[in-house]
Amino acid sequence: MTSDLDIFVGNTTLIDEEVYQLWLDGYTVSEAVSRRLRGGLLERSGTSVSVLQSDTRDHFRTFQMLERLLHSPPRLCQQLLFQIPPPRQAALIQGYYAFEPALARELLGKKLSKGTKKELDEVSARTGLSLRACRRQFDNFKRVFKAVEELKGPLAELIQQHFLLPPPLARDYAAIVFFANSRFETGKRRLQFLSFGDLAACAQHMMGHWTQGAMTPEAAEPDGDVPRSFLQDLKELKVLVSDKDLLDQHKSLVCSALRGKISVYNEMETNFKVLDPCRSDHWSLGDLRLFLGSYTTAPRALGGFRHQLLWERYMAGISACLLRMYHE
């Protein structure tokens, strides 16, 4: 006697967190059943395998029906089809949009295109995530990206509004959108040591200091982009490097300001600006912070340098990023 049709519908939609996680992880029904069996559920509840199968199928079917709504979380809260208590709705959304940092790190800065999606099987192999889970997470990135692409205002808040995500998760998505937009090449070997967390923090600093939203809240351009005008202005700063005079003056000013304060003073002169040498010379984080502070303020004393505001805005972003990146 085989059951062709087997369903359970509650007035309040029944959601099993454990099964939800299995579904999110991309398991098939039978894989999920064997996972649940391994968890010792049978012994604890004294039921049979067929009951477990029927239960798992039922939950998976519910999740599939919910998935459409999860693509637009505000709809999940407004829809009438599934009666789900708000805390449970929030947990569903949060679970659906949670992602594996390793996967996000792989995709950071890449174009969220079909081509990238096709490479997901490699990513899946590298990260140990199932391809299905990779695809869901990739689609989430893309969906969030598309939704806020054309919008104005602070990215994280926009994402929070449109996807009802918890603020930390919304900030992470903002970082992903930022990188996808600006196409920073984060895949370079020299940057491999940086985790998703590092880069996400950097993105936040850059957005915080450089984007329009940071300057004027009612900015005309979306927040995911670093404004073109700002990048244009940055060219002006080149004088600090290209003008030999200014460079020397700047260097000596920084050196004099820091004399006695930094333990690795001797090496400092030589490694102006770049991170790697600092690390090889075992600078402490405090030293780096002092150095960057001084480096930022020094040009105030430089004659003929007219872009102090711009410089400081630039350096605020850079400094924060460098400080975050500066670890083993």
Place this chain on the structure above:
Amino acid sequence: MPGKLKVKIVAGRHLPVMDRASDLTDAFVEVKFGNTTFKTDVYPKSLNPQWNSEWFKFEVDDEELQDEPLQITVLDHDTYSANDAIGKVYIDIDPLLYSEAATVISGWFPIYDTIHGIRGEINVVVKVDLFNDLNRFRQSSCGVKFFCTTSIPKCYRAVIIHGFVEELVVNEDPEYQWIDRIRTPRASNEARQRLISLMSGELQRKIGLKVLEMRGNAVVGYLQCFDLEGESGLVVRAIGTVCTLDKLSNTSAFLPACNSPSKEMKEIPFNEDPNPNTHSSGPSTPLKNQTYSFSPSKSYSRQSSSSDTDLSLTPKTGMGSGSAGKEGGPFKTLLRQQTQSALEQREFPFFTLTTFPPGFLVHVGGVVSARSVKLLDRIHNPDEPETRDAWWAEIRQEIKSHAKALGCHAVVGYSESTSICEEVCILSASGTAAVLNPRFLQDGTVEGCLEQRIEEASPPGCGFCHIPYDELNMPFPAHLTYCYNCRKQKVPDVLFTTIDLPVEAIVIGKGCLIQARLCRLKKKAQAEANATSISNLLPFMEYEVHTQLMNKLKLRGMNALFGLRIQITVGENMLMGLASATGVYLAALPTPGGIQIAGKTPNDGTYEQHISHMQKKINDTIAKNKELYEINPPELPEEIIGSPIPEPRQRSRLLRSQSESSDEVTELDLSHGKKDAFVLEIDDTDAMEDVHSLLTDAPPPSGFYSCNTEIMPGISNWTPEIQMFTAVRVSRLGNINLTNQTLNKNFNDLCENLLKSLYFKLRSMVPCCLCHVNFTVALPEDELVQIAVTAVAITFDKNQTLQANKAPTEKSQQRASTDNEEQLQFPLELCPDPLASQPSLPAKEVLEGATSQTGIPAAQRDRCNSWIELIKLKAQTIRRGSIKTTASLDKTSPLAEGYLRHRSVPSCTNSTVSVVKMTPLSFLPGAKITKYLGIINMFFIRETTSLREEGGVSGFLHAFIAEVFAMVRAHVAALGGNAVVSYIMKQCVFMENPNKNQAQCLINVSGDAVIFVRESELEMLPVQPSTVVSQPTSSGGDVTT
């Protein structure tokens, strides 16, 4: 022109994309009532149109108002081709037609399409202005209230209970009309939905007229059913109980009897009984009358030769008259005369109620039932549905005469049902024969005096168990003893009823769900031959179902069944019987004896061993069950045991092999000289199977209880956490060489597995009880069995059970101050939703689980703790924007009494969709129903031609049932309600054709829309309950805007 219907179309949201090119929709709305149609403007290029229409006004008769549904169609405007329909909303405006119910219907309704399901939502406001009608010969019956609830609704008092009302209307089924061949499935489905909606409106109006004729003002226990007779037509029929109800002005003063029904459970001290097993009897105790009749043609039924009493153990011997007891005798006679006179005027003294006001039920005789097999043929004149009327009248007559044979003048817990397969139809009716107190049946009886006398005559805790019939001239063999409670009157050893356990009944231990399951193969046959073979099988099935029930009852050490419902389903090549009831141990009845197994071949050693092994197993099971259900009856002294009773004729198993002309049943004495136990004769392998199957019923896992009645005896401290659900299974009986045994086993496994999976699914609610477990069996196709279960799981507080038991002396006080006690039991419950009440804990758990798995840094995890609050804020702001239009309407709507109060509770304001609870029970634990808003009676059809794409049969039906729930909830919310009580899924007809990738399903549900308020909240309010009404309307604006 006595009424004006006003409709306003406000907005739509989440509409489907109808124009692929632009990914948008140009939507407009047609509003149709009767033959009048209005249209809104087209709202171009939007999936969230804001029509904000004018008020569309329909000036109509109230007859039309009652019959017609309001039909709202959402369409996509197309300049070049025909406009595409997006979907429809049917709104039953009946609740607006009586003053005490809703005054406005306003809210978001799912837009439903029979092919695509729900496609977005539409916001609608509906009002009715009724003018006084001076025409005495009117055809409408506006103002008569309808309740599905089978007890007197909680905020009313029954002044008079008038009695039975029935009506049926017939029509051609649009699905079988010639035009169906040329129209689309959608058009056909919509024609059907509309017709049934119309027919139920008409039926309700006609019943209302009868109610007015009887001078009542309400129908309680209203049960409306559809018979899809295929070619021969569509029958909509309804029964109910006419009452005159009085609204209780002060609802908070009204004791919530529903929540504490079992608190009255007492343990009566008895003396020791040295020999508890001596007073149980043979198998013939089901107090049941049955008739089987089959009439081959539509005209007059003649009873088949195998009819009734001989088979059914109920020889129609003497009528119950004269005195039964000693002291109560003369009074009983007097009472009977009074009741008789009150009931004699009625054609059918039937009551669809299952729970009664205290004192209403005097004695209960037992279950009476009648079945009849009919051949369907085309109903020639829909306006004169005489044939169907005659069929039912015939069956009701049978019931009435059976009740008389039991010395009863009335039938309570009465219900009717049908099972149709092709052109054969089994009509069934059943109820409980009873003697009633005339006080409620007539106007102006001296209440107080009579009531007092009844209480003197029969103690409330056991009076209903006392036999109503004459013990010297019993209608059937039974073992009588003096009542174990009052020791004054006689009681039977076992009592079967279709009603709920009376509140005042004294019960020992807990109850449990008992089911008898049975299949019988039958040859495929045509017309009359088919009907004859079915009606020949029926008595055997009925008999076996009873034997099973009796055995299972004894196996659990119990002595009474409540809520008994026997369903016999006919298929092409088999009959299926499923009986469900709730077993209990009534303190008034004797302790049931054990089950004794007797072998046929006593000389065979191994056989003997086997028998004794089985016997041991049975004894162990009984002992285990007694422990499980806490059945520890006090023992009794010998002197009160026994009375001169007719020798019980034991007929345990002998009918199995008898031919149907069983007028001369050979009587076998299987008792082996032992009168103390129920004897099971093991005479063949079948019998062995049966004994085995008895033992296969697994008890529910620990922490779970189940019953099919409203309340579980022995559990009183319910928490407000409830979960109503519907589960459906369809199984294929693969084997070609099916035998009755394999069929029985398959069917048994199917039911047991279904129960098991319910327990597993609901394991997080433990300790919990499944209440009102309602199984329905259908045989949609040759080898398919479909089982649908609807029930509600309610969590209870285990610790407080112990407390209550420990302090029996405080019981009287407890009862006096129930309200206070309730509050203690249900600690401040601020959130209207059960799951919300267990705060975000599980959510956090999954969050932490997820984060630790995915390796999100710990710092982030810490930050997550407050994110739920933030989401709440977000959701609120979004809501502010989107339902601005309804907010103003809410103020004018009658969302009074607690509904808005729930919204105003801070923890819930984040939800845009108001929570609507659903339950098959007539009450909500821990809450008070403050207003009944009207009946919900909805019929939906869903069809698909892309079954695989919709997730196969399971995906299809899962989505459809979820949609039905959603539409019920939306209608209730639009009426201003927050719950549906007495919810029932009356029909779920599912047909599939996997080869064509098609499936179709029809679902009919009903219930009562209500407003409830948590008792804990009532306590917090100021004393006058009237402030509850005004408060939310004033504060409502701030809350919702």
